[in-house]
Amino acid sequence: MAYVVTENCIRCKYMDCVNVCPVDCFREGENMLVIDPEECIDCGVCDPECPAEAIVPDSDPMADAWTEFNARFSLLWPNITIARTPPGDAAKFDGVKNKLRDHFSEKPGDGDE
Numbered sequence: 001m002a003y004v005v006t007e008n009c010i011r012c013k014y015m016d017c018v019n020v021c022p023v024d025c026f027r028e029g030e031n032m033l034v035i036d037p038e039e040c041i042d043c044g045v046c047d048p049e050c051p052a053e054a055i056v057p058d059s060d061p062m063a064d065a066w067t068e069f070n071a072r073f074s075l076l077w078p079n080i081t082i083a084r085t086p087p088g089d090a091a092k093f094d095g096v097k098n099k100l101r102d103h104f105s106e107k108p109g110d111g112d113e
């Protein structure tokens with residue numbers, strides 16, 4: 001069991017979640033985060049912290065398309081444990097449809113610097 005970051009994180013990336021994770025399992029892409037399923041201890045603390053409501057347990061039907069996605073990109077992206085300033089246009093992208101198709105970037109983020 002693990003928690004999973006889903007589509008609405010793309011270009012929202014508020015990063016409130018990274019401050020509360022007790023095991024530092026968030027990984028940063030250019031415009032979204034994922035959770036490393038190998039490190040997540042399923043505590044659920046991050047779920048209510050996400051302003052975009054993008055974090056769900058992998059038992060949630062909404063997670064189906066995202067479980068493999070989180071596992072794949074957590075191997076490619078750097079660790080992030082300290083929140084930085086969210087993108088200036090984050091609120092504009094909250095709830096936008098088809099973000100994976102139209103706005104996702106496979107590039108890694110900066111991670112903790």
Ligand code: SF4
Pocket residue numbers: 005008009010012013014015016017018032033049050051052053054055
């Ligand atoms: S708080 Fe939510 S929207 Fe922000 S980075 Fe974490 S998962 Fe993404």
Ligand code: SF4
Pocket residue numbers: 002003020021022023024025026035039040041042043044045046047
């Ligand atoms: S469920 Fe807990 S361990 Fe997993 S990502 Fe969220 S805060 Fe971290």
